[in-house]
Amino acid sequence: MAAGPIQFEITHICTQSGARTGVLHTPHGDVETPMFMPVGTQATVKFLSPEELYAISAGVILANTYHLWLQPGEDTVAMAGGVQKFMNYKGPMLTDSGGFQVFSLADSRKIKEEGVTFKNALNGDTLFLSPEDSIRIQNRIGADIIMSFDECIPYPADRRYAEQSMERTLRWAARGKAAHERPDEQALFGIVQGGDYEDLRLRCAEELVKMDFDGYAVGGTSVGEDKATMYRMVRWSVEKLPLDKPRYLMGVGAVNDLLEAVSCNIDMCDCVLPTRLARHGTLMTSQGRINIKRNIYKNDFTPLDPECDCECCRHYTKAYLNHLFRSHEGFGTRLMSIHNTRFLLKLMEEARQAIRQDRYNDFKAETLSRMKFDERGF
């Protein structure tokens, strides 16, 4: 294992599928891969306390550079001693670079070689974020893993734009790496872009590998493309990546997508899906999806998911969750967020187990047919 802030140890390779398990050693503890990482944009996984995250065996959680930069500001987080101390999370953390906001806030930004001009949604101010700024802010926020500042392009994107954007993302990656001031304490990952173009994905990955990042991410997926396209983009993106470095598929959290990602030797995924779905009343269960606000659950006094070991499923009924949701009670949102997040964490625990037993392909097929989710995967 090479020196550096994190070490990645591969512990088993499934003889049936080629999928792998591993351990990511970080300054804030070891986590097993492949793993799902809950998203806590504003230095909180919405509605969940750190204690609740420990209780459902969450490992790495995310925070977002862009959001923390706007509020409370990098100075405050730095004065707190870093984001982990600020929010009292004792496990490892990862910050997204703000690159996704280039995509998601497309109405109010301008992209230039130097960086991106945003409009602050909170007060209308014009703000500017460069790759160097993003890394500086992430250095001060202090997560264990930080991300290159990239551009996440929409789908579909024409080839000319995808190529120009990808080349710029490479230049931004190099600039960010040069600006990284804490390489011994924070791992920096590069992000593969290139849209739905094989040669662009391959080239982007190859160039990033030459720069020697601590890990590599696949970006630009889950932006409206169909599943076949997404899986194609992932496979092209990882083809040229070194096997001994961690691989992170960004923004993916549907069950079928997670299982496919593991097949591609993806070690890390993050997604807002479990918490967002919970807030809107949709629950993922071992029997398929449940919309808890439906009237059929009004007098259903059975657990949400009898196979789940979370606080919500062990102590509460669907009737109670239905009542809490209709009453707009935050406790219901909290319980359902716990469940959905635990559901994906447990799915990955089971995936790791199947890999260790050299039966990952069987597990994947059985799981997909058993859970009866639709094509979306939730």
Added chain:
RNA sequence: GCGGCUGUGGUGAAGUUGGUUAACACACUGGAUUGUGGCUCCAGCAUUUCGUGGGUUCGAGCCCCAUCAGUCGCC
């Protein structure tokens, strides 16, 4: 017993110089949701109907009569 006011969908209620598809909100019923947009978005939701029964009119939730119900005041 007398007088006033009110009666529109599950709820609150718009709706008079009488004129096509009865506003809006909430609730309700579905749906959406992938590097976060908690309190969001989309769609549906009174169509033999405006307490009931008559009448006037080409046409009535709107005008007239009766009646029932609720409510306030007086005796």
